Amino acid sequence: MSHAILSPSSAKRWINCPPSALINAEAPQQDTVYTREGTLAHAVAELKARKYFLGVGPRKYAADLKKLKTDELWQDEMDRHTDTYLEVLKDLAAAFPEPPHVALEVQVNFSEYVPEGFGTADCLMIGGNVLQIVDFKYGKGVDVDAVENPQMMLYALGALLDYEAIYDIDLVRMAIVQPRTKAEPATWEISAEGLRRWAGAVVAPAAALAAKGKGEFAEGDWCRFCAIRGSCRARAGANTALEDFGMKLPPELNNEEVARALTLGQRLASWLSDLQDYALRACLEGREIPGFKAVEGRSVRAWTNQDDAFNAARSAGVPEEMLYERKPVTLAALEKLMGKKPFAEALADYVTTPPGKPTLAPESDKRPAITNKTTAEDDFADELPF
Ligand code: SF4
Structure with a gap:
Protein backbone atom coordinates (compact mmCIF):
# COMPACT_ATOMS: atom_id res chain seq x y z
CA MET A 1 0.00 0.00 0.00
CA LYS A 212 -8.82 -2.77 3.84
CA GLY A 213 -11.44 -0.90 1.80
CA LYS A 214 -14.05 -1.66 4.44
CA GLY A 215 -16.49 0.43 6.50
CA GLU A 216 -19.54 2.45 5.57
CA PHE A 217 -19.71 5.00 2.76
CA ALA A 218 -20.74 8.36 4.18
CA GLU A 219 -21.51 11.52 2.23
CA GLY A 220 -20.47 14.96 3.44
CA ASP A 221 -18.37 18.00 2.54
CA TRP A 222 -15.32 15.70 2.28
CA CYS A 223 -16.80 14.33 -1.00
CA ARG A 224 -15.57 17.51 -2.71
CA PHE A 225 -12.13 16.04 -3.38
CA CYS A 226 -13.17 12.41 -3.92
CA ALA A 227 -12.36 10.84 -7.29
CA ILE A 228 -15.86 9.34 -7.64
CA ARG A 229 -17.78 12.36 -6.35
CA GLY A 230 -19.80 12.53 -9.57
CA SER A 231 -20.77 8.88 -9.79
CA CYS A 232 -20.82 7.74 -6.15
CA ARG A 233 -23.95 5.76 -5.26
CA ALA A 234 -23.83 6.65 -1.56
CA ARG A 235 -23.70 10.35 -2.40
CA ALA A 236 -26.53 9.96 -4.91
CA GLY A 237 -28.62 8.18 -2.25
CA ALA A 238 -28.02 10.93 0.29
CA ASN A 239 -28.96 13.64 -2.18
CA THR A 240 -32.03 12.03 -3.67
CA ALA A 241 -33.47 12.02 -0.11
CA LEU A 242 -34.76 15.44 -1.17
CA GLU A 243 -37.56 13.62 -2.95
CA ASP A 244 -39.17 13.03 0.45
CA PHE A 245 -40.33 16.59 0.43
CA GLY A 246 -42.75 15.91 -2.42
CA MET A 247 -44.68 13.63 -0.07
CA LYS A 248 -44.72 15.81 2.98
CA LEU A 249 -47.09 18.15 4.68
CA PRO A 250 -48.66 20.29 1.99
CA PRO A 251 -49.39 23.13 1.56
CA GLU A 252 -46.39 24.72 3.32
CA LEU A 253 -43.14 23.56 4.85
CA ASN A 254 -42.46 24.62 8.41
CA ASN A 255 -39.22 26.47 9.19
CA GLU A 256 -37.41 23.32 10.34
CA GLU A 257 -38.27 21.68 7.02
CA VAL A 258 -37.12 24.78 5.14
CA ALA A 259 -33.80 24.57 7.03
CA ARG A 260 -33.43 20.90 6.17
CA ALA A 261 -34.32 21.50 2.52
CA LEU A 262 -31.75 24.33 2.32
CA THR A 263 -29.03 22.10 3.76
CA LEU A 264 -29.91 19.26 1.42
CA GLY A 265 -30.28 21.68 -1.50
CA GLN A 266 -26.76 23.05 -1.02
CA ARG A 267 -25.36 19.53 -1.05
CA LEU A 268 -27.54 18.70 -4.04
CA ALA A 269 -26.20 21.71 -6.00
CA SER A 270 -22.62 20.63 -5.36
CA TRP A 271 -23.45 17.00 -6.24
CA LEU A 272 -25.25 18.06 -9.44
CA SER A 273 -22.20 20.03 -10.55
CA ASP A 274 -19.94 16.99 -9.97
CA LEU A 275 -22.47 14.76 -11.75
CA GLN A 276 -22.45 17.10 -14.77
CA ASP A 277 -18.62 17.08 -14.84
CA TYR A 278 -18.63 13.29 -14.70
CA ALA A 279 -21.24 12.94 -17.46
CA LEU A 280 -19.47 15.45 -19.74
CA ARG A 281 -16.19 13.57 -19.33
CA ALA A 282 -17.97 10.29 -20.09
CA CYS A 283 -19.61 11.71 -23.26
CA LEU A 284 -16.29 13.18 -24.47
CA GLU A 285 -14.65 9.80 -23.93
CA GLY A 286 -17.34 8.24 -26.13
CA ARG A 287 -19.29 6.56 -23.35
CA GLU A 288 -23.07 6.77 -23.45
CA ILE A 289 -25.14 8.68 -20.90
CA PRO A 290 -28.68 8.05 -22.20
CA GLY A 291 -30.48 11.26 -23.12
CA PHE A 292 -27.34 13.43 -22.96
CA LYS A 293 -24.49 14.35 -25.29
CA ALA A 294 -21.50 16.69 -25.33
CA VAL A 295 -21.83 19.75 -27.59
CA GLU A 296 -19.74 22.85 -28.23
CA GLY A 297 -20.59 25.55 -25.71
CA ARG A 298 -21.37 29.15 -26.59
CA SER A 299 -18.31 30.83 -28.05
CA VAL A 300 -17.29 34.51 -27.91
CA ARG A 301 -15.90 36.17 -31.06
CA ALA A 302 -12.30 37.30 -30.81
CA TRP A 303 -9.83 39.20 -33.05
CA THR A 304 -7.31 37.02 -34.84
CA ASN A 305 -4.91 39.99 -34.50
CA GLN A 306 -6.14 43.10 -32.65
CA ASP A 307 -3.50 45.49 -34.09
CA ASP A 308 -4.32 44.50 -37.66
CA ALA A 309 -8.04 44.73 -36.96
CA PHE A 310 -7.72 48.25 -35.50
CA ASN A 311 -5.59 49.39 -38.45
CA ALA A 312 -8.30 48.13 -40.76
CA ALA A 313 -10.91 49.97 -38.66
CA ARG A 314 -8.90 53.23 -38.94
CA SER A 315 -8.64 52.77 -42.70
CA ALA A 316 -12.38 52.31 -42.75
CA GLY A 317 -12.76 55.74 -41.12
CA VAL A 318 -13.29 54.80 -37.45
CA PRO A 319 -11.87 57.71 -35.36
CA GLU A 320 -9.00 56.80 -33.00
CA GLU A 321 -10.95 57.84 -29.85
CA MET A 322 -13.68 55.36 -30.64
CA LEU A 323 -11.26 52.47 -30.57
CA TYR A 324 -10.37 52.75 -26.89
CA GLU A 325 -12.34 53.31 -23.69
CA ARG A 326 -10.93 55.23 -20.72
CA LYS A 327 -12.12 53.56 -17.54
CA PRO A 328 -11.21 54.17 -13.87
CA VAL A 329 -9.30 51.30 -12.28
CA THR A 330 -11.10 49.52 -9.47
CA LEU A 331 -10.25 50.15 -5.83
CA ALA A 332 -8.82 46.64 -5.49
CA ALA A 333 -6.70 47.02 -8.63
CA LEU A 334 -5.26 50.34 -7.45
CA GLU A 335 -4.45 48.85 -4.03
CA LYS A 336 -2.65 45.98 -5.76
CA LEU A 337 -0.79 48.46 -7.94
CA MET A 338 0.30 50.72 -5.05
CA GLY A 339 0.73 48.09 -2.30
CA LYS A 340 -1.44 47.84 0.83
CA LYS A 341 0.47 50.29 3.04
CA PRO A 342 0.99 53.21 0.58
CA PHE A 343 -2.63 52.75 -0.51
CA ALA A 344 -3.87 53.00 3.09
CA GLU A 345 -1.65 56.03 3.81
CA ALA A 346 -2.72 57.99 0.74
CA LEU A 347 -6.31 56.93 0.22
CA ALA A 348 -7.85 55.48 3.41
CA ASP A 349 -9.99 58.61 3.90
CA TYR A 350 -11.65 58.03 0.54
CA VAL A 351 -12.59 54.41 1.14
CA THR A 352 -15.89 53.34 2.60
CA THR A 353 -17.28 49.87 3.10
CA PRO A 354 -21.07 49.96 2.77
CA PRO A 355 -23.02 47.10 4.35
CA GLY A 356 -23.21 44.12 2.01
CA LYS A 357 -26.48 42.94 0.50
CA PRO A 358 -28.20 40.53 2.95
CA THR A 359 -27.34 36.97 2.09
CA LEU A 360 -28.30 33.64 3.56
CA ALA A 361 -25.48 31.75 5.29
CA PRO A 362 -25.23 28.64 7.46
CA GLU A 363 -25.19 29.12 11.25
CA SER A 364 -21.49 28.18 11.31
CA ASP A 365 -20.62 31.31 9.25
CA LYS A 366 -18.36 33.65 11.25
CA ARG A 367 -20.24 36.84 10.34
CA PRO A 368 -22.79 38.08 12.92
CA ALA A 369 -26.50 37.57 12.11
CA ILE A 370 -28.44 40.63 10.92
CA THR A 371 -32.17 41.29 10.97
CA ASN A 372 -34.64 43.95 9.84
CA LYS A 373 -36.86 43.22 12.83
CA THR A 374 -37.27 46.30 15.02
CA THR A 375 -36.61 46.04 18.75
CA ALA A 376 -38.96 47.32 21.47
CA GLU A 377 -36.50 50.23 21.97
CA ASP A 378 -36.69 51.14 18.26
CA ASP A 379 -40.49 51.09 18.38
CA PHE A 380 -40.49 53.21 21.50
CA ALA A 381 -38.03 55.71 19.98
CA ASP A 382 -40.23 55.99 16.86
CA GLU A 383 -43.15 56.99 19.04
CA LEU A 384 -41.33 59.76 20.90
CA PRO A 385 -42.57 63.20 19.79
CA PHE A 386 -39.06 64.82 19.94
S1 SF4 B 1 -18.14 10.61 -2.99
FE1 SF4 B 1 -18.79 8.62 -2.13
S2 SF4 B 1 -16.91 7.47 -1.79
FE2 SF4 B 1 -16.33 9.60 -2.10
S3 SF4 B 1 -16.22 10.43 -0.02
FE3 SF4 B 1 -18.28 10.85 -0.78
S4 SF4 B 1 -19.54 9.13 -0.09
FE4 SF4 B 1 -17.40 8.52 0.12
Whole structure:
Protein backbone atom coordinates (compact mmCIF):
# COMPACT_ATOMS: atom_id res chain seq x y z
CA MET A 1 0.00 0.00 0.00
CA SER A 2 1.33 3.41 -0.97
CA HIS A 3 1.77 5.93 1.83
CA ALA A 4 -0.47 8.38 -0.02
CA ILE A 5 -3.56 6.24 0.51
CA LEU A 6 -4.08 7.33 4.10
CA SER A 7 -2.49 10.73 3.81
CA PRO A 8 -3.15 13.69 6.14
CA SER A 9 -4.47 15.81 3.27
CA SER A 10 -7.26 13.32 2.56
CA ALA A 11 -7.83 12.38 6.22
CA LYS A 12 -11.18 14.10 6.57
CA ARG A 13 -12.47 11.95 3.70
CA TRP A 14 -11.08 8.58 4.74
CA ILE A 15 -11.92 9.06 8.44
CA ASN A 16 -15.54 9.84 7.58
CA CYS A 17 -15.87 7.52 4.57
CA PRO A 18 -13.28 4.74 5.04
CA PRO A 19 -14.02 2.78 1.82
CA SER A 20 -13.23 5.89 -0.24
CA ALA A 21 -9.51 5.45 0.53
CA LEU A 22 -8.79 2.48 -1.74
CA ILE A 23 -11.16 3.78 -4.43
CA ASN A 24 -9.20 7.05 -4.57
CA ALA A 25 -5.87 5.25 -4.47
CA GLU A 26 -6.79 3.43 -7.66
CA ALA A 27 -8.07 6.53 -9.45
CA PRO A 28 -5.65 8.41 -11.71
CA GLN A 29 -4.19 11.47 -9.97
CA GLN A 30 -5.16 14.73 -11.63
CA ASP A 31 -2.36 17.27 -11.72
CA THR A 32 -4.11 20.61 -12.24
CA VAL A 33 -2.71 24.08 -12.77
CA TYR A 34 -3.80 24.84 -9.19
CA THR A 35 -1.85 21.94 -7.68
CA ARG A 36 1.24 22.93 -9.68
CA GLU A 37 0.80 26.55 -8.66
CA GLY A 38 0.54 25.41 -5.01
CA THR A 39 3.72 23.35 -5.34
CA LEU A 40 5.62 26.36 -6.72
CA ALA A 41 4.31 28.68 -3.98
CA HIS A 42 5.35 26.09 -1.36
CA ALA A 43 8.86 25.96 -2.79
CA VAL A 44 9.14 29.76 -2.57
CA ALA A 45 7.68 29.81 0.96
CA GLU A 46 10.07 27.09 2.08
CA LEU A 47 13.07 28.91 0.59
CA LYS A 48 12.18 32.13 2.44
CA ALA A 49 11.71 30.24 5.70
CA ARG A 50 15.03 28.42 5.19
CA LYS A 51 16.81 31.71 4.70
CA TYR A 52 15.36 33.19 7.88
CA PHE A 53 15.43 30.21 10.23
CA LEU A 54 18.12 27.91 8.88
CA GLY A 55 20.60 30.41 7.50
CA VAL A 56 20.52 29.77 3.74
CA GLY A 57 23.13 32.21 2.41
CA PRO A 58 22.10 35.27 0.35
CA ARG A 59 23.75 34.05 -2.87
CA LYS A 60 22.12 30.64 -2.80
CA TYR A 61 18.82 32.24 -1.80
CA ALA A 62 18.96 34.72 -4.70
CA ALA A 63 19.94 32.02 -7.19
CA ASP A 64 17.21 29.61 -6.02
CA LEU A 65 14.55 32.34 -6.01
CA LYS A 66 15.57 33.48 -9.48
CA LYS A 67 15.20 29.93 -10.73
CA LEU A 68 11.76 29.54 -9.14
CA LYS A 69 10.69 32.80 -10.77
CA THR A 70 11.37 31.37 -14.21
CA ASP A 71 8.53 28.89 -13.73
CA GLU A 72 5.69 29.60 -16.15
CA LEU A 73 3.26 29.63 -13.21
CA TRP A 74 5.14 32.34 -11.32
CA GLN A 75 3.01 35.38 -10.40
CA ASP A 76 4.34 38.48 -8.64
CA GLU A 77 1.67 38.14 -5.96
CA MET A 78 3.33 34.86 -4.96
CA ASP A 79 6.15 36.96 -3.53
CA ARG A 80 3.74 38.91 -1.34
CA HIS A 81 1.82 35.87 -0.13
CA THR A 82 4.95 33.91 0.74
CA ASP A 83 6.20 37.00 2.62
CA THR A 84 2.98 36.87 4.66
CA TYR A 85 3.69 33.21 5.44
CA LEU A 86 7.19 34.07 6.63
CA GLU A 87 5.85 36.92 8.80
CA VAL A 88 3.42 34.50 10.46
CA LEU A 89 6.28 32.03 11.10
CA LYS A 90 8.33 34.82 12.68
CA ASP A 91 5.42 35.84 14.93
CA LEU A 92 4.79 32.25 15.97
CA ALA A 93 8.48 31.70 16.75
CA ALA A 94 8.60 34.96 18.73
CA ALA A 95 5.72 33.73 20.91
CA PHE A 96 7.99 31.03 22.40
CA PRO A 97 9.83 32.04 25.59
CA GLU A 98 13.12 30.84 24.00
CA PRO A 99 13.91 30.45 20.27
CA PRO A 100 12.22 27.15 19.37
CA HIS A 101 13.62 24.22 17.41
CA VAL A 102 12.39 24.81 13.85
CA ALA A 103 12.04 22.17 11.13
CA LEU A 104 10.80 22.81 7.61
CA GLU A 105 9.19 20.41 5.14
CA VAL A 106 9.67 17.69 7.68
CA GLN A 107 8.36 14.17 7.26
CA VAL A 108 6.35 12.98 10.26
CA ASN A 109 5.30 9.41 10.95
CA PHE A 110 2.01 8.37 12.55
CA SER A 111 2.06 4.71 11.52
CA GLU A 112 1.49 3.74 15.17
CA TYR A 113 -2.16 4.64 14.48
CA VAL A 114 -2.46 4.53 10.67
CA PRO A 115 -1.04 1.73 8.49
CA GLU A 116 1.95 3.22 6.65
CA GLY A 117 0.79 6.66 7.71
CA PHE A 118 3.08 9.60 7.25
CA GLY A 119 3.05 13.06 5.78
CA THR A 120 5.13 16.19 5.32
CA ALA A 121 4.52 19.16 7.60
CA ASP A 122 5.41 22.58 6.14
CA CYS A 123 6.85 23.83 9.41
CA LEU A 124 7.04 22.72 13.02
CA MET A 125 8.44 24.50 16.05
CA ILE A 126 9.10 22.98 19.45
CA GLY A 127 10.01 24.62 22.73
CA GLY A 128 8.69 25.25 26.25
CA ASN A 129 6.58 22.04 26.19
CA VAL A 130 4.70 23.35 23.13
CA LEU A 131 4.60 21.90 19.62
CA GLN A 132 3.53 24.35 16.91
CA ILE A 133 2.49 22.99 13.51
CA VAL A 134 2.11 25.35 10.56
CA ASP A 135 0.56 24.60 7.19
CA PHE A 136 0.77 26.94 4.20
CA LYS A 137 -2.14 26.86 1.79
CA TYR A 138 -1.89 28.81 -1.45
CA GLY A 139 -5.42 27.99 -2.66
CA LYS A 140 -8.16 30.57 -2.36
CA GLY A 141 -11.23 28.56 -3.32
CA VAL A 142 -11.92 27.03 0.08
CA ASP A 143 -11.38 28.85 3.37
CA VAL A 144 -9.82 26.11 5.53
CA ASP A 145 -10.59 26.12 9.26
CA ALA A 146 -8.02 24.93 11.80
CA VAL A 147 -10.50 23.77 14.44
CA GLU A 148 -10.40 19.95 14.70
CA ASN A 149 -8.78 19.86 11.27
CA PRO A 150 -7.77 16.19 10.75
CA GLN A 151 -4.94 17.04 8.36
CA MET A 152 -3.29 19.34 10.90
CA MET A 153 -4.01 16.91 13.72
CA LEU A 154 -2.28 14.09 11.85
CA TYR A 155 0.80 16.22 11.17
CA ALA A 156 0.79 17.11 14.87
CA LEU A 157 0.34 13.47 15.88
CA GLY A 158 3.28 12.40 13.71
CA ALA A 159 5.46 15.20 15.09
CA LEU A 160 4.46 14.34 18.65
CA LEU A 161 5.40 10.70 18.12
CA ASP A 162 8.66 11.58 16.35
CA TYR A 163 9.87 14.19 18.83
CA GLU A 164 8.49 13.11 22.21
CA ALA A 165 11.64 11.12 22.98
CA ILE A 166 13.66 14.35 22.75
CA TYR A 167 11.21 17.05 23.89
CA ASP A 168 8.49 17.21 26.55
CA ILE A 169 5.32 18.25 24.74
CA ASP A 170 2.10 19.04 26.63
CA LEU A 171 0.35 21.38 24.24
CA VAL A 172 -0.05 21.28 20.46
CA ARG A 173 -0.83 24.46 18.54
CA MET A 174 -1.84 24.50 14.91
CA ALA A 175 -1.89 27.35 12.40
CA ILE A 176 -3.07 27.36 8.79
CA VAL A 177 -1.71 30.26 6.77
CA GLN A 178 -3.89 30.94 3.75
CA PRO A 179 -2.81 34.43 2.70
CA ARG A 180 -4.91 34.63 -0.44
CA THR A 181 -8.05 34.13 1.64
CA LYS A 182 -7.31 36.04 4.84
CA ALA A 183 -4.44 37.94 6.43
CA GLU A 184 -4.56 36.21 9.81
CA PRO A 185 -3.81 32.51 10.19
CA ALA A 186 -6.54 30.11 11.32
CA THR A 187 -5.44 28.64 14.66
CA TRP A 188 -6.44 25.96 17.12
CA GLU A 189 -4.84 24.08 19.99
CA ILE A 190 -5.28 20.79 21.82
CA SER A 191 -3.41 19.04 24.61
CA ALA A 192 -0.97 16.32 23.60
CA GLU A 193 -3.07 13.90 25.63
CA GLY A 194 -6.26 14.98 23.80
CA LEU A 195 -4.54 14.44 20.47
CA ARG A 196 -3.54 10.92 21.43
CA ARG A 197 -7.08 10.19 22.65
CA TRP A 198 -8.47 11.32 19.28
CA ALA A 199 -5.90 9.20 17.46
CA GLY A 200 -6.88 6.09 19.41
CA ALA A 201 -10.64 6.60 19.38
CA VAL A 202 -11.22 8.09 15.90
CA VAL A 203 -8.20 7.71 13.63
CA ALA A 204 -7.01 4.17 14.36
CA PRO A 205 -10.41 2.43 13.87
CA ALA A 206 -11.15 4.42 10.67
CA ALA A 207 -7.65 3.79 9.31
CA ALA A 208 -7.93 0.03 9.97
CA LEU A 209 -11.14 -0.08 7.91
CA ALA A 210 -9.87 2.30 5.23
CA ALA A 211 -6.68 0.31 4.63
CA LYS A 212 -8.82 -2.77 3.84
CA GLY A 213 -11.44 -0.90 1.80
CA LYS A 214 -14.05 -1.66 4.44
CA GLY A 215 -16.49 0.43 6.50
CA GLU A 216 -19.54 2.45 5.57
CA PHE A 217 -19.71 5.00 2.76
CA ALA A 218 -20.74 8.36 4.18
CA GLU A 219 -21.51 11.52 2.23
CA GLY A 220 -20.47 14.96 3.44
CA ASP A 221 -18.37 18.00 2.54
CA TRP A 222 -15.32 15.70 2.28
CA CYS A 223 -16.80 14.33 -1.00
CA ARG A 224 -15.57 17.51 -2.71
CA PHE A 225 -12.13 16.04 -3.38
CA CYS A 226 -13.17 12.41 -3.92
CA ALA A 227 -12.36 10.84 -7.29
CA ILE A 228 -15.86 9.34 -7.64
CA ARG A 229 -17.78 12.36 -6.35
CA GLY A 230 -19.80 12.53 -9.57
CA SER A 231 -20.77 8.88 -9.79
CA CYS A 232 -20.82 7.74 -6.15
CA ARG A 233 -23.95 5.76 -5.26
CA ALA A 234 -23.83 6.65 -1.56
CA ARG A 235 -23.70 10.35 -2.40
CA ALA A 236 -26.53 9.96 -4.91
CA GLY A 237 -28.62 8.18 -2.25
CA ALA A 238 -28.02 10.93 0.29
CA ASN A 239 -28.96 13.64 -2.18
CA THR A 240 -32.03 12.03 -3.67
CA ALA A 241 -33.47 12.02 -0.11
CA LEU A 242 -34.76 15.44 -1.17
CA GLU A 243 -37.56 13.62 -2.95
CA ASP A 244 -39.17 13.03 0.45
CA PHE A 245 -40.33 16.59 0.43
CA GLY A 246 -42.75 15.91 -2.42
CA MET A 247 -44.68 13.63 -0.07
CA LYS A 248 -44.72 15.81 2.98
CA LEU A 249 -47.09 18.15 4.68
CA PRO A 250 -48.66 20.29 1.99
CA PRO A 251 -49.39 23.13 1.56
CA GLU A 252 -46.39 24.72 3.32
CA LEU A 253 -43.14 23.56 4.85
CA ASN A 254 -42.46 24.62 8.41
CA ASN A 255 -39.22 26.47 9.19
CA GLU A 256 -37.41 23.32 10.34
CA GLU A 257 -38.27 21.68 7.02
CA VAL A 258 -37.12 24.78 5.14
CA ALA A 259 -33.80 24.57 7.03
CA ARG A 260 -33.43 20.90 6.17
CA ALA A 261 -34.32 21.50 2.52
CA LEU A 262 -31.75 24.33 2.32
CA THR A 263 -29.03 22.10 3.76
CA LEU A 264 -29.91 19.26 1.42
CA GLY A 265 -30.28 21.68 -1.50
CA GLN A 266 -26.76 23.05 -1.02
CA ARG A 267 -25.36 19.53 -1.05
CA LEU A 268 -27.54 18.70 -4.04
CA ALA A 269 -26.20 21.71 -6.00
CA SER A 270 -22.62 20.63 -5.36
CA TRP A 271 -23.45 17.00 -6.24
CA LEU A 272 -25.25 18.06 -9.44
CA SER A 273 -22.20 20.03 -10.55
CA ASP A 274 -19.94 16.99 -9.97
CA LEU A 275 -22.47 14.76 -11.75
CA GLN A 276 -22.45 17.10 -14.77
CA ASP A 277 -18.62 17.08 -14.84
CA TYR A 278 -18.63 13.29 -14.70
CA ALA A 279 -21.24 12.94 -17.46
CA LEU A 280 -19.47 15.45 -19.74
CA ARG A 281 -16.19 13.57 -19.33
CA ALA A 282 -17.97 10.29 -20.09
CA CYS A 283 -19.61 11.71 -23.26
CA LEU A 284 -16.29 13.18 -24.47
CA GLU A 285 -14.65 9.80 -23.93
CA GLY A 286 -17.34 8.24 -26.13
CA ARG A 287 -19.29 6.56 -23.35
CA GLU A 288 -23.07 6.77 -23.45
CA ILE A 289 -25.14 8.68 -20.90
CA PRO A 290 -28.68 8.05 -22.20
CA GLY A 291 -30.48 11.26 -23.12
CA PHE A 292 -27.34 13.43 -22.96
CA LYS A 293 -24.49 14.35 -25.29
CA ALA A 294 -21.50 16.69 -25.33
CA VAL A 295 -21.83 19.75 -27.59
CA GLU A 296 -19.74 22.85 -28.23
CA GLY A 297 -20.59 25.55 -25.71
CA ARG A 298 -21.37 29.15 -26.59
CA SER A 299 -18.31 30.83 -28.05
CA VAL A 300 -17.29 34.51 -27.91
CA ARG A 301 -15.90 36.17 -31.06
CA ALA A 302 -12.30 37.30 -30.81
CA TRP A 303 -9.83 39.20 -33.05
CA THR A 304 -7.31 37.02 -34.84
CA ASN A 305 -4.91 39.99 -34.50
CA GLN A 306 -6.14 43.10 -32.65
CA ASP A 307 -3.50 45.49 -34.09
CA ASP A 308 -4.32 44.50 -37.66
CA ALA A 309 -8.04 44.73 -36.96
CA PHE A 310 -7.72 48.25 -35.50
CA ASN A 311 -5.59 49.39 -38.45
CA ALA A 312 -8.30 48.13 -40.76
CA ALA A 313 -10.91 49.97 -38.66
CA ARG A 314 -8.90 53.23 -38.94
CA SER A 315 -8.64 52.77 -42.70
CA ALA A 316 -12.38 52.31 -42.75
CA GLY A 317 -12.76 55.74 -41.12
CA VAL A 318 -13.29 54.80 -37.45
CA PRO A 319 -11.87 57.71 -35.36
CA GLU A 320 -9.00 56.80 -33.00
CA GLU A 321 -10.95 57.84 -29.85
CA MET A 322 -13.68 55.36 -30.64
CA LEU A 323 -11.26 52.47 -30.57
CA TYR A 324 -10.37 52.75 -26.89
CA GLU A 325 -12.34 53.31 -23.69
CA ARG A 326 -10.93 55.23 -20.72
CA LYS A 327 -12.12 53.56 -17.54
CA PRO A 328 -11.21 54.17 -13.87
CA VAL A 329 -9.30 51.30 -12.28
CA THR A 330 -11.10 49.52 -9.47
CA LEU A 331 -10.25 50.15 -5.83
CA ALA A 332 -8.82 46.64 -5.49
CA ALA A 333 -6.70 47.02 -8.63
CA LEU A 334 -5.26 50.34 -7.45
CA GLU A 335 -4.45 48.85 -4.03
CA LYS A 336 -2.65 45.98 -5.76
CA LEU A 337 -0.79 48.46 -7.94
CA MET A 338 0.30 50.72 -5.05
CA GLY A 339 0.73 48.09 -2.30
CA LYS A 340 -1.44 47.84 0.83
CA LYS A 341 0.47 50.29 3.04
CA PRO A 342 0.99 53.21 0.58
CA PHE A 343 -2.63 52.75 -0.51
CA ALA A 344 -3.87 53.00 3.09
CA GLU A 345 -1.65 56.03 3.81
CA ALA A 346 -2.72 57.99 0.74
CA LEU A 347 -6.31 56.93 0.22
CA ALA A 348 -7.85 55.48 3.41
CA ASP A 349 -9.99 58.61 3.90
CA TYR A 350 -11.65 58.03 0.54
CA VAL A 351 -12.59 54.41 1.14
CA THR A 352 -15.89 53.34 2.60
CA THR A 353 -17.28 49.87 3.10
CA PRO A 354 -21.07 49.96 2.77
CA PRO A 355 -23.02 47.10 4.35
CA GLY A 356 -23.21 44.12 2.01
CA LYS A 357 -26.48 42.94 0.50
CA PRO A 358 -28.20 40.53 2.95
CA THR A 359 -27.34 36.97 2.09
CA LEU A 360 -28.30 33.64 3.56
CA ALA A 361 -25.48 31.75 5.29
CA PRO A 362 -25.23 28.64 7.46
CA GLU A 363 -25.19 29.12 11.25
CA SER A 364 -21.49 28.18 11.31
CA ASP A 365 -20.62 31.31 9.25
CA LYS A 366 -18.36 33.65 11.25
CA ARG A 367 -20.24 36.84 10.34
CA PRO A 368 -22.79 38.08 12.92
CA ALA A 369 -26.50 37.57 12.11
CA ILE A 370 -28.44 40.63 10.92
CA THR A 371 -32.17 41.29 10.97
CA ASN A 372 -34.64 43.95 9.84
CA LYS A 373 -36.86 43.22 12.83
CA THR A 374 -37.27 46.30 15.02
CA THR A 375 -36.61 46.04 18.75
CA ALA A 376 -38.96 47.32 21.47
CA GLU A 377 -36.50 50.23 21.97
CA ASP A 378 -36.69 51.14 18.26
CA ASP A 379 -40.49 51.09 18.38
CA PHE A 380 -40.49 53.21 21.50
CA ALA A 381 -38.03 55.71 19.98
CA ASP A 382 -40.23 55.99 16.86
CA GLU A 383 -43.15 56.99 19.04
CA LEU A 384 -41.33 59.76 20.90
CA PRO A 385 -42.57 63.20 19.79
CA PHE A 386 -39.06 64.82 19.94
S1 SF4 B 1 -18.14 10.61 -2.99
FE1 SF4 B 1 -18.28 10.85 -0.78
S2 SF4 B 1 -19.54 9.13 -0.09
FE2 SF4 B 1 -18.79 8.62 -2.13
S3 SF4 B 1 -16.91 7.47 -1.79
FE3 SF4 B 1 -16.33 9.60 -2.10
S4 SF4 B 1 -16.22 10.43 -0.02
FE4 SF4 B 1 -17.40 8.52 0.12
